[in-house]
Amino acid sequence: MIQSVDHHSDVTQExxxxxxxxxxxxxxxxxxxxxxxxxxxxxxxxxxHSISHDLRSPLTVVVGFADLLAKHSNEALDTKGRHYLExxxxxxxxxxxxxxxxxxxxxxxxxxxHFVRFDLEALVKKIVRDADALKGDHRVIWLIGxxxxxxxxxxxxxxxxxxxxxxxxxxxxxREVARIQIGVRGDDTELAFFVxxxxxxxxxKHRERLFGSYQRPHSSSExxxxxxxxxxxxxxxxxxxxxxxxxxxxxxxxxxxxxxxGDRAKPLFGPEQ
Numbered sequence: 001m002i003q004s005v006d007h008h009s010d011v012t013q014e015x016x017x018x019x020x021x022x023x024x025x026x027x028x029x030x031x032x033x034x035x036x037x038x039x040x041x042x043x044x045x046x047x048x049h050s051i052s053h054d055l056r057s058p059l060t061v062v063v064g065f066a067d068l069l070a071k072h073s074n075e076a077l078d079t080k081g082r083h084y085l086e087x088x089x090x091x092x093x094x095x096x097x098x099x100x101x102x103x104x105x106x107x108x109x110x111x112x113x114h115f116v117r118f119d120l121e122a123l124v125k126k127i128v129r130d131a132d133a134l135k136g137d138h139r140v141i142w143l144i145g146x147x148x149x150x151x152x153x154x155x156x157x158x159x160x161x162x163x164x165x166x167x168x169x170x171x172x173x174x175r176e177v178a179r180i181q182i183g184v185r186g187d188d189t190e191l192a193f194f195v196x197x198x199x200x201x202x203x204x205k206h207r208e209r210l211f212g213s214y215q216r217p218h219s220s221s222e223x224x225x226x227x228x229x230x231x232x233x234x235x236x237x238x239x240x241x242x243x244x245x246x247x248x249x250x251x252x253x254x255x256x257x258x259x260x261x262g263d264r265a266k267p268l269f270g271p272e273q
Contacts, residue, residue: 052103055095062092104232113153113239120193121147123154124182127162135169138178145183150191150260152240160236163229164195164256171199171254189262190242198253233258 066089070082077085121144128142150157165180172178181196233256234244242259249255 048102052099055099059092059096059099063089063096066092101229101232113156115151115153117149117151118154119147120150120157120184123158124161127158127165128182131162131165131169138169138173139176140169140172140178140180143179143181143183145181147182147184147193148191152260156236156239160233160258161193161195163233164258167229167256168195168197168199172197173199175199186259186262190259191262192257192259194255194257196249196253196255198249201248201252201254230256 066085070085070089074082124144124147128144132140132142165182168180169178172180175198179198182194184191184193186192230244237244237258237260241261244256244258246257247255
């Protein structure tokens with residue numbers, strides 16, 4: 001009996017030593033991968049910063065000379081010539097905006113988070129007022145549900161929601177009347193914020209990868225912007241411990257979601273607002 005107990009003790013000790021050895025190897029592997037990941041992220045940030053600044057100078061030259069040409073030869077250009085010149089300028093401005101987005105995305109992983117509790121509904125209404133002031137003559141019906149107070153970084157969340165609202169405005173330009181709905185749904189474990197629009201049809205083929213693969217959210221020719229904004233939204237929400245996804249609407253349009261852990265929000269007002 002004593003031999004049996006001693007044998008059992010030896011086996012237990014061997015198993016314990018093996019587990020300790022495997023745990024140490026796993027921790028070393030995780031540490032090595034973390035170092036490699038941080039190095040790769042730093043290299044990517046440096047590359048994005050360098051590309052953004054290196055391209056800014058020639059882009060400024062393009063815009064500057066296009067402006068000079070418009071002033072110098074505007075009367076000599078026919079309608080088609082002026083249209084070509086406007087396209088050059090607008091495309092250059094769009095590239096500049098994309099460079100800004102690349103730079104902002106690269107900085108996202110390094111920015112410090114500041115979690116405070118604030119009124120999400122007040123924030124959304126401020127974003128909508130600002131967007132409504134810039135939409136021009138385009139008629140938009142805003143449907144804003146009741147929103148809870150949440151604990152998050154208000155500056156980063158404003159950027160994420162603003163990007164989704166801008167996205168909805170962009171892809172409803174062809175509609176005589178755009179309808180953009182903003183609300184929340186969820187439970188104690190997860191709060192899901194959504195922006196629904198009646199714009200261009202969603203490209204269902206790439207629905208699962210839209211936020212992370214820089215693909216355009218719509219297959220229509222109306223999709224004339226960059227997809228960097230969605231990647232930016234995803235990075236912000238991931239840093240909050242949430243996730244992003246999207247759904248198509250049967251009669252056209254799309255719904256873009258992001259979630260936050262349920263314990264960051266006060267009780268909801270119903271299954272969907």
